[in-house]
Amino acid sequence: MSDHHSASPSGPGPHSGSSSGGGPAHDPAHYSDKDLQEEVSALRTKSATAARLFDIRRLIGALFVVYGVIVTIAGITASDAAIEKAEGVNINLWTGLGMLALGLFFLVWLKLRPTAPPPPDVTDAVQERPQGD
Numbered sequence: 142m143s144d145h146h147s148a149s150p151s152g153p154g155p156h157s158g159s160s161s162g163g164g165p166a167h168d169p170a171h172y173s174d175k176d177l178q179e180e181v182s183a184l185r186t187k188s189a190t191a192a193r194l195f196d197i198r199r200l201i202g203a204l205f206v207v208y209g210v211i212v213t214i215a216g217i218t219a220s221d222a223a224i225e226k227a228e229g230v231n232i233n234l235w236t237g238l239g240m241l242a243l244g245l246f247f248l249v250w251l252k253l254r255p256t257a258p259p260p261p262d263v264t265d266a267v268q269e270r271p272q273g274d
Contacts, residue, residue, distance in 0.1 A: 198251040205244030213237030 172180075216234025224231050 196251060196256050198247045202244045202247030202251065205240045205247065207244075209237050209240030209242075209244055211237070212240060 212233050214237070216231050216237050219231055219233055223233075
């Protein structure tokens, strides 16, 4: 027949013969210190990437640029009657240009001063130090 159901070739051990199919890497109770450090490092990298991606300056700058373009177009296409209603000032044009300038300011600020990565924890430095009892 088939030897699909044969015993694990890894030999005796805490995980041989278990039906979970996992192993030490899938069982949180059996993580080594190295596995935990690698996972924490990976999560920090993801967290820093997410922080950069969802930086509030990017959101504010993008919204101001989009709305600035819309309001500027409304100001360029404004009728004489609409301008007279605002006492001769093309308020949509000036507001749109101001919004564009503010949005570009936020995006340039983000480019010149990106979000700094989080500083390493003190506990990491203590764990990495060799322990000589």
